[in-house]
Amino acid sequence: MSTVILFNKPFGVLSQFTPEAGHRALNEFDFPVGVYAAGRLDHDSEGALLLTDNGPLIKKLLDPKFGHPRTYLAQVEGEITEEAVKKLAAGVEIKGYRTKPCKAEIASEPEGLWPRNPPVRFRANIPTSWVRLTLTEGKNRQVRHMTAAVGFPTLRLIRTKIGNISLNDLQPGQWRIITDKVV
Known part of the structure; x- marks a missing residue:
């Protein structure tokens, strides 16, 4: 075993x-x-x-070829829009590559989320929001590149699930x- x-x-x-x-x-x-x-x-x-x-x-x-799903929570700079989420779900162009369609949805900050050390930088005049993405591919820094491609840079990235784990x-x-x- x-x-x-x-x-x-x-x-x-x-x-x-x-x-x-x-x-x-x-x-x-x-x-x-x-x-x-x-x-x-x-x-x-x-x-x-x-x-x-x-x-x-x-x-x-x-x-x-097995394309097992991986779910991420990304805290992004700015209030992410439904339009940006639809673009993420459809696939976006990053570094000359079009990402596969994925599940994407606006999320709220998880209850009981541990503090990050060091903390994410805080800027009073720029709000942050959360998006949940479930991908079946794993290009280098893919989630960060995807959120930046739709105008919402990732500040914090947490993989919450691998397959059903x-x-x-x-x-x-x-x-x-x-x-x-x-x-």
Whole structure:
């Protein structure tokens, strides 16, 4: 039986076991020996990251042909509009590539959301809002590029769900073993 771990990756932590360029890494979270990240989440993003010792599962999770859904909450600069959300859902042009259609909706700030350290910059004259996106592809910094393409730069990005595996009440830096049957 393989080990599958759901980890709530804190802001500023790399999705690798070796610290680099002054960033923290996975080596400080006491994971079982032999697990590796099944995918990545940029150091300036937070939330759900799977780790496992199951090589075929990692390959499946990373293979675009399986298109497993990943859900993100993005805090964006400005009050996001229905028009911008429709554009996100239809797919937008980023770096010469048109993103696949996705689920997109305006969201409210989640109850009980942990504070980010360091906090998102606050500017009194510019409001922020939240959008929830569920993608089946994972280009580098895709959500950030998508929200910027519709005029609402991402300030904070949290992956809340991978497939049917949700963070729920898992706090940053915490992890739990899950069954690979849920993946």
